[in-house]
Amino acid sequence: MRLNFKTIEVHNFMSFADEMFDFSSCKDLTLVKGVNHDLNNDANGAGKSTLFAALLYALFGETQDRIKNEHIVNRYVKDNDMRLALWFSSDDDEYKIVRGIAKKKNSYLQLFKVSGDDETEMTKSSIAET
DSSP states (O other): OOEEEEEEEEEEETTEEEEEEEOTTOOSSOOOOOOBTTTTTBSTTSSHHHHHHHHHHHHHSSOTTOOOHHHHBOTTSSOOOEEEEEEEEETTEEEEEEEEEETTTEEEEEEEEEETTEEEEOOOSSTTTO
16 A cells, blocks of 8 residues: 555645645655745754644654653644644545544544535544544
């Protein structure tokens, strides 16, 4: 099985407030290059690792360094909710994962099968079952 990432929307995750990344034009191997406009166009602090952490969290519910849920919510944004929406394809099927944390406490996961403009929810009764 091969996953092809299409788009990820990020709300209030680590250093990101609201961002959208479109991977649909990327084929096979992808280089992520960052430019931090606050530090003389330096690549440090541009969000490359945070983007990878967002992909991991959307898929698996944890980051590469297993940061606790209460610490991945951006503390500089007044909204305490964190939400990631990841669109991807697997073989010939399209899916959307919505994962988040409500009010820095309760995590949730929703899974949808996408067909054109229609989304069929496939979420089970618990995160583990989904």
